[in-house]
Amino acid sequence: MTVLPVALIHVTGVRRLTPRMVRCTFAGDGLDAFPTWPDQQLKLLFPRPGQTAPRLPEAPADDGMRWYQAFLALPEDERPWMRSYTVRAYDPERQWLTVDFVLHGAHESAGPATRWAATASVGDTLARYGPSAVYARPLPLDAPGPILLAGDETALPAIGSLAEALPATARATAWIEIADRAEEQPLPTRADLTVHWVHRDRAPAGPDGALLAAVRAARLPADPALAWLAGEAGAVRSLRRHLIADRGLDKRRIEFAGYWRRSLTQDDAPTEEDLVEARERIAAAQEEAGRTGSEQAG
Structure with missing residues (x-):
């Protein structure tokens, strides 16, 4: 098996799932050792x-910081x-990975990912960075009790992978x-699994958005x-x-x-709210790691 944190990948198939979502399959070096888990980024x-x-830096990819510094040093x-x-x-037999792309806005005004996906064809080339199993966080999909999933269309691929990973119970x-x-x-x-589709074209306009309004009005398990x-x-x-303050x-x-x-876009600097979210996620991960370590020690 070959572990390659950075590699070129080539389109092997393109399918329009819906008017605004395109599914692409890719092959490439290093996919024989591709780590898999639900909600894999x-x-x-x-x-x-x-x-x-895409032009890639010449720095060794197994040194993440050095590689990223070399990446930023490339001419803009x-x-x-x-x-x-x-x-x-992920198809382990063919060693193909599948990614679904949401097409945001008109082609002329869309971002680079949407522009690429809207015209993608077999043989086109991208590059991947990761994934690394270091960032895999196990989810209690087999825990007793109901599971709630909520997101917009950008979350649909992850929700789909989570749905497939759920046990029959x-x-x-x-x-x-x-x-x-x-x-x-x-x-x-x-x-x-019960799915509630929230259609923006039918949802009443409001400052909080259609998804939050739907969850607020829902009778949750x-x-x-x-x-x-x-x-x-x-x-x-x-x-x-809402889930913490209003639902307890x-x-x-x-x-x-x-x-x-x-x-x-992801090229823009993080906002203060982004930084707060990142700190909360880090704190939650550290708390979980500490709790798991205590349980193992006991």
């Missing part, structure tokens, strides 16, 4: 105009755009915000074992506050991630 690097493949007009994505699936409910009914897609699972939240960072923060859910049972920020 990695970085994709997109080529600049005029490039057939040659440095690839880097974006975070969820691995929707699990009970889960998902609230998923999408543009309209045409964006609904099947979520195969062995579990007892009692004593959930896990709440998993992802999507636009501001909406995720509001959802988390223990914050240790909430996994949350802001996948994107309204009016900002």
Whole structure:
């Protein structure tokens, strides 16, 4: 097996799942040792105009800090755009990975990832950075008690991977915000999963957003074992506050991630709220690690 934290990947298939979501499969070096887990994140690097493949720094990729410094040192007009994505699936026999891309906005005004995905074809080349199993955090998908899932369309690939990982004994409910009914897609699972699709074109306009309004109005299962939240960072923060302050859910049972920020990209500096969220996630991870260590010692 070959462990390659950074490598070029090549498109082997393209399929339009819905009007606003494209599924691409990729092959490439290092995918024979590809670590897998639900809600698996990695970085994709997109080529600049005029490039057939993203330019990568020559620094060794196994030294993450040195590699990233070399990446930032590339001339800006040659440095690839880097974006975070969820691995929707991995085929160990073909050694292919699958990534679903949400198409945001009109092609002319869209970001580099949407522009690339809207015209992707077999043979196109990207690069990947990661994933690293160091960042895998086990989720209690087999714990007794119901599971809550909530997110927008950017969270759909992760929700899909989580749904497939749920055991047959699990009970889960998902609230998923999408543009309209045409964006609904099947979520195969062995579990007892109820999905509530929240359509923005039908939802009443409000300052808190359609997803938060739907969850606020919902009759949630009692004593959930896990709440998993992802999507636009501001909406995720509001959802988390609602579950803790209004529903009395223990914050240790909430996994949350802001996948994107309204009016900002991953190239923009983090806001103060982003930094607060990062500190909360680090604190939660440290608390979990400490609790696990105490249990093992006992």
